[in-house]
Amino acid sequence: KNEVEQSPQNLTAQEGEFITINCSYSVGISALHWLQQHPGGGIVSLFMLSSGKKKHGRLIATINIQEKHSSLHITASHPRDSAVYICAVRIRGGGADGLTFGKGTHLIIQP
Amino acid sequence: DVKVTQSSRYLVKRTGEKVFLECVQDMDHENMFWYRQDPGLGLRLIYFSYDVKMKEKGDIPEGYSVSREKKERFSLILESASTNQTSMYLCASSSGGHSNQPQHFGDGTRLSIL
Numbered sequence: 001k002n003e004v005e006q007s008p009q010n011l012t013a014q015e016g017e018f019i020t021i022n023c024s025y026s027v028g029i030s031a032l033h034w035l036q037q038h039p040g041g042g043i044v045s046l047f048m049l050s051s052g053k054k055k056h057g058r059l060i061a062t063i064n065i066q067e068k069h070s071s072l073h074i075t076a077s078h079p080r081d082s083a084v085y086i087c088a089v090r091i092r093g094g095g096a097d098g099l100t101f102g103k104g105t106h107l108i109i110q111p
Numbered sequence: 112d113v114k115v116t117q118s119s120r121y122l123v124k125r126t127g128e129k130v131f132l133e134c135v136q137d138m139d140h141e142n143m144f145w146y147r148q149d150p151g152l153g154l155r156l157i158y159f160s161y162d163v164k165m166k167e168k169g170d171i172p173e174g175y176s177v178s179r180e181k182k183e184r185f186s187l188i189l190e191s192a193s194t195n196q197t198s199m200y201l202c203a204s205s206s207g208g209h210s211n212q213p214q215h216f217g218d219g220t221r222l223s224i225l
Contacts, residue, residue, distance in 0.1 A: 041219030
């Protein structure tokens with residue numbers, strides 16, 4: 001079962017480019033998370049969304065509940081943005097805070 | 112800042128051994144989670160706990176058990192380690208209730224079963 005699909009799986013871009021990573025899901029959700037994982041393993045929570053749009057620095061996350069779709073944008077990308085970006089959803093009615101994850105998008109920003 | 116600490120970054124064990132992975136959080140979070148992460152499969156939930164001595168199976172609990180004797184500590188146990196349990200294991204915690212709260216992750220334990 002692939003309840004959360006991310007695209008692209010891999011993305012290589014030049015420094016300064018505008019980056020978009022997409023996430024589609026097939027179930028009703030109560031929240032969607034965007035996570036960042038750097039080489040070495042540690043995961044950082046970037047955003048949690050249930051509607052609309054959020055912005056933090058050069059990162060913007062949007063969600064369209066009706067279309068079951070979210071995007072993560074990076075403006076003025078930098079090599080330090082190179083990481084795996086993971087979309088995760090909390091399924092509506094799911095117990096506690098259990099999340100269902102996409103497989104991640106591996107982003108490389110070249111100088 | 113929330114701190115989720117996993118006891119080991121790298122661990123090598125032998126088939127058949129009983130393996131303990133420890134996770135401690137310092138933010139008095141009610142919810143704690145154990146995930147494994149494998150190439151091409153992403154993160155998958157093994158077990159979670161929403162209170163001391165409480166545990167719930169996730170998507171892939173087979174071959175694992177957990178223990179939550181204290182609020183800050185959540186242990187993952189491989190009863191008899193097998194090679195297919197070689198993976199990256201990640202612990203996370205979040206504050207309680209059914210409200211949407213972000214999960215805070217540890218740095219992961221890369222476990223190899225030989």
